[in-house]
Amino acid sequence: MYIEKIFEMKKLILVILIASNFSCKKNCVDLNDTHWTLFYKHNSTFNYYAESDLYFKNDNSIENYRNFDTILGTWMSDKKKLNIQFNNDDEYEGTIVSSDSMAGTLVLPHGDHGVWYAKRK
Numbered sequence: 001m002y003i004e005k006i007f008e009m010k011k012l013i014l015v016i017l018i019a020s021n022f023s024c025k026k027n028c029v030d031l032n033d034t035h036w037t038l039f040y041k042h043n044s045t046f047n048y049y050a051e052s053d054l055y056f057k058n059d060n061s062i063e064n065y066r067n068f069d070t071i072l073g074t075w076m077s078d079k080k081k082l083n084i085q086f087n088n089d090d091e092y093e094g095t096i097v098s099s100d101s102m103a104g105t106l107v108l109p110h111g112d113h114g115v116w117y118a119k120r121k
């Protein structure tokens with residue numbers, strides 16, 4: 001009887017561990033070493049989105065390849081929340097919507113506010 005209860009407890013613990021692992025995989029998106037197309041408007045009155053390429057590196061650094069230059073920065077994510085701080089003081093905050101899309105707002109050093117979204121390549 002005692003051994004059967006221990007066995008049942010071990011099975012329950014195993015089920016909980018497996019479920020929590022799947023839960024994190026479902027709710028957590030690994031951005032390490034991924035490439036994305038970024039669409040952004042630095043001002044909400046603009047009627048077009050500029051486009052660039054983002055590369056989320058494994059060391060939490062990020063590269064933003066634009067038409068004529070590359071801006072470097074750092075990124076942090078906590079489950080579905082994302083924060084990107086570029087070296088030119090642009091700050092992007094957003095939400096990871098799914099494994100292949102994210103969206104949010106941005107603040108520029110001179111005070112303009114804009115919007116952005118990105119799609120995984």
